[in-house]
Amino acid sequence: MIVVKDLKRYYGSGETAVKALNGVSFEIKKGEFVAIMGASGSGKTTLLRILALLDDATEGKYTIRGLQVSNLPEAERSYYRLTQVGYVFQDYALINEMSAAENVYVLSMMEGKSKKEAYMVALEALDKVGLKDKPDRVPDELSGGEKQRVAIARAIAKKPDIMFADEPCANLDTRNSQQVLEVFKELNDKYGQTIVMVTHEPWHVNYVDRVITLEDGKIISDEIMSERGENNI
Amino acid sequence: MIDDMRVGALIAASSIKRGNKKTLAFIIFVLSLIFMNLVFLPSMIGGMTVLFTGIMQDYPFGDIVIEPSGDNTYINDADSVLQKTRAVEGVRAATKRLDVGASIEHKQKVVGVTITGMIPTEEYEISQYPYSIIEGDFLGDLSRDEIILGSIIAGTSTTLGDIYDDLGEARVGSLVDVTYSNGVKRTYKVKGIMEGNFELVDLNALVHYKEIEEVYGLEGSKATSVVVRVDQPGSEDQIKDKIRDAGVNEQIFTWADKSETLIRQALQSMGAINVMSEFVSLIVGAALILIIIYINILNRKKEIGILKAIGITPRSIVFSYAFLSLFYVCSGIVAGLILYFSLMIYFQANPVVFYETMIIRPVIDPVLLIRSIITMLILSVIAGTLPAWSVSKESILKAIWGR
Ligand SMILES: Nc1ncnc2c1ncn2[C@@H]1O[C@H](COP(=O)(O)OP(=O)(O)OP(=O)(O)O)[C@@H](O)[C@H]1O
Numbered sequence: 001m002i003v004v005k006d007l008k009r010y011y012g013s014g015e016t017a018v019k020a021l022n023g024v025s026f027e028i029k030k031g032e033f034v035a036i037m038g039a040s041g042s043g044k045t046t047l048l049r050i051l052a053l054l055d056d057a058t059e060g061k062y063t064i065r066g067l068q069v070s071n072l073p074e075a076e077r078s079y080y081r082l083t084q085v086g087y088v089f090q091d092y093a094l095i096n097e098m099s100a101a102e103n104v105y106v107l108s109m110m111e112g113k114s115k116k117e118a119y120m121v122a123l124e125a126l127d128k129v130g131l132k133d134k135p136d137r138v139p140d141e142l143s144g145g146e147k148q149r150v151a152i153a154r155a156i157a158k159k160p161d162i163m164f165a166d167e168p169c170a171n172l173d174t175r176n177s178q179q180v181l182e183v184f185k186e187l188n189d190k191y192g193q194t195i196v197m198v199t200h201e202p203w204h205v206n207y208v209d210r211v212i213t214l215e216d217g218k219i220i221s222d223e224i225m226s227e228r229g230e231n232n233i
Numbered sequence: 234m235i236d237d238m239r240v241g242a243l244i245a246a247s248s249i250k251r252g253n254k255k256t257l258a259f260i261i262f263v264l265s266l267i268f269m270n271l272v273f274l275p276s277m278i279g280g281m282t283v284l285f286t287g288i289m290q291d292y293p294f295g296d297i298v299i300e301p302s303g304d305n306t307y308i309n310d311a312d313s314v315l316q317k318t319r320a321v322e323g324v325r326a327a328t329k330r331l332d333v334g335a336s337i338e339h340k341q342k343v344v345g346v347t348i349t350g351m352i353p354t355e356e357y358e359i360s361q362y363p364y365s366i367i368e369g370d371f372l373g374d375l376s377r378d379e380i381i382l383g384s385i386i387a388g389t390s391t392t393l394g395d396i397y398d399d400l401g402e403a404r405v406g407s408l409v410d411v412t413y414s415n416g417v418k419r420t421y422k423v424k425g426i427m428e429g430n431f432e433l434v435d436l437n438a439l440v441h442y443k444e445i446e447e448v449y450g451l452e453g454s455k456a457t458s459v460v461v462r463v464d465q466p467g468s469e470d471q472i473k474d475k476i477r478d479a480g481v482n483e484q485i486f487t488w489a490d491k492s493e494t495l496i497r498q499a500l501q502s503m504g505a506i507n508v509m510s511e512f513v514s515l516i517v518g519a520a521l522i523l524i525i526i527y528i529n530i531l532n533r534k535k536e537i538g539i540l541k542a543i544g545i546t547p548r549s550i551v552f553s554y555a556f557l558s559l560f561y562v563c564s565g566i567v568a569g570l571i572l573y574f575s576l577m578i579y580f581q582a583n584p585v586v587f588y589e590t591m592i593i594r595p596v597i598d599p600v601l602l603i604r605s606i607i608t609m610l611i612l613s614v615i616a617g618t619l620p621a622w623s624v625s626k627e628s629i630l631k632a633i634w635g636r
């Protein structure tokens with residue numbers, strides 16, 4: 001579904017340019033749950049932002065379902081972000097003045113659904129992350145794990161082709177992290193949601209199908225986890 | 234576009250509903266002051282205009298004033314003008330006057346004045362001159378060697394006196410020497426002192442019409458003005474036309490015509506101040522609205538970045554800020570109107586008093602209010618939209634992560 005070819009992203013130019021991504025190629029199939037790992041500064045976030053159309057590659061090709069999306073004009077990127085791509089931020093990035101449901105259904109409204117329809121979609125998404133009973137809470141009234149699950153609900157409400165998450169558990173304790181990872185796994189198992197998640201916690205790989213490891217802007221390993229739960233790095 | 238607006242409205246509504254209430258109250262309060270600033274001073278100046286217009290009617294011009302046509306110094310046959318005018322239905326009273334320049338001397342002090350020659354018995358129906366005598370008496374039909382002095386000239390004015398020369402100790406019974414503009418000298422006894430707390434009155438002097446006629450050797454009932462009062466206030470324009478139809482070929486003005494030109498002159502400096510203060514208010518108001526919205530937007534830059542990152546269109550974000558600032562400004566206008574009308578009610582009951590007798594009640598001018606409201610609304614849309622538009626154009630990475 002996603003094909004990336006020789007992707008490069010340089011910060012700055014000339015001699016001093018930081019080569020955050022230095023020729024990355026891979027393919028992600030529908031229904032895969034992929035972890036991107038690597039040391040700090042290896043280019044994980046840079047890669048994910050490009051994949052989620054939040055940033056542009058300096059060089060290389062990026063296609064979603066065969067459509068070339070690198071260097072699209074902003075209006076179209078905005079449309080793709082809205083309709084095809086879900087993104088879960090490390091720090092939740094919820095709108096603090098909106099309730100859990102509003103945070104989710106604002107996107108459905110953007111897609112042209114009526115308020116009522118949008119609300120139903122939001123409830124469905126909140127149900128998937130186990131927060132059906134707290135739609136009217138504002139972020140301040142939710143725990144970190146709950147906030148992250150609202151953010152996940154927001155990312156999946158539109159049923160995106162692919163969902164990205166950049167260290168979604170970095171701000172969470174083990175118990176909350178487990179809950180969030182369970183939600184990811186369930187979305188992946190039950191609904192076939194394609195997920196690409198950046199992490200550097202080794203135990204997270206127990207939840208995923210595949211691990212891509214970066215070092216200095218290059219892929220150093222790309223492993224399929226033969227049987228989940230048994231692999232350890 | 235519709236979806237952009239709906240989403241913009243949702244974002245704006247939640248930000249109002251769950252945002253910081255103290256900040257909201259403060260923003261609305263400041264905006265209400267901006268609105269007040271736009272409308273309050275003009276209302277006070279409007280009140281002053283009404284006061285001055287009243288004085289114009291009560292003293293020099295009446296409801297309608299007839300003046301010589303063309304370059305003529307005098308209306309030639311004032312009696313025939315009076316006859317025609319008095320015959321017009323709706324005219325209550327009319328009289329003729331002769332205004333001339335002169336200097337008055339008393340105990341070595343000399344003051345230049347305008348002396349109005351009038352027919353004293355007719356003035357009771359026309360003007361407030363007979364009723365503004367604070368010492369002595371008004372002129373009578375036989376007052377041929379007597380004069381009425383304005384209080385500033387006499388030197389008794391406690392309010393406006395300081396800025397003008399006066400005769401020092403001319404009081405009722407004093408003798409004063411008058412030199413008319415044609416050189417003729419006369420000596421008069423001061424019969425009364427009048428005070429209207431207005432330069433037009435208090436810097437004036439009054440003698441009998443026949444005095445001026447004689448001094449200037451005028452014949453055939455000349456007049457510099459014929460002053461008319463009507464039965465029904467508001468009928469001035471109609472009656473002006475009727476007087477013209479009755480065959481009066483001189484220039485005819487209603488008090489409104491006169492105040493338009495005269496007050497504009499008299500209040501020119503004040504008017505300039507008014508225009509300037511309105512302009513400054515607008516600039517300050519616009520700047521404040523812009524700053525408020527801009528700070529608000531800067532505080533929420535990250536939020537804007539997030540909204541964009543998850544696929545909200547920049548247009549929705551701009552709409553949300555347009556709605557937000559529209560809401561602020563509408564609330565500010567409502568609060569400002571409440572404040573304004575409270576103050577108006579207060580000042581109607583407790584008018585501002587200048588010089589003890591000049592009572593100024595602010596005037597509510599609907600045109601001004603509507604203009605100010607529209608101005609504020611336009612400002613709010615511009616002030617709300619421009620910063621949002623510029624921020625929404627910024628890159629997502631920069632907005633969210635600051636780089
Ligand atoms: N805006 C930027 N300007 C310049 N250099 C940058 C910028 N963003 C990232 N970099 C550099 O690019 C490299 C990759 O950064 P990136 O954020 O992708 O790493 P990461 O793998 O996500 O690290 P971490 O695990 O710490 O989040 C680093 O060397 C970083 O310093």
Ligand SMILES: [Mg+2]
Nearest residue numbers: 044045046166
């Ligand atoms: Mg990172």
